[in-house]
Amino acid sequence: MYSRPNYDDYTLAELFDALHSVDKEEYPENHQGIKDALARRQGSEFKCVKCGFGGYQTSDIYVSLSREESIMDVESGKFFSVSCIECGYTEFYRRQASIAGAMMDLFIR
Incomplete structure (x- = not known):
């Protein structure tokens, strides 16, 4: 007999991996259990504006903000995204770019 794992014992990294x-088609109850465990673990600091779910995932995004930067292969635009793990709605936020970081980008490439 199959018993569902206790996702509350998983770390955040293990939950995202799972x-x-x-x-999700073959094991919809496990998929939902993982999303619910993520939402509980992440607390109430995030509620999706589209569906109201509380689980999210973040990522960093680096982009060229001008044609010149694109030609030089420099990415001075630094953003992070927050995506709802239920519906996928994503919001982007600009990070402040440091002068040192921009200089490092020029010398590393």
């Missing part, structure tokens, strides 16, 4: 690897 979320991306579980087959």
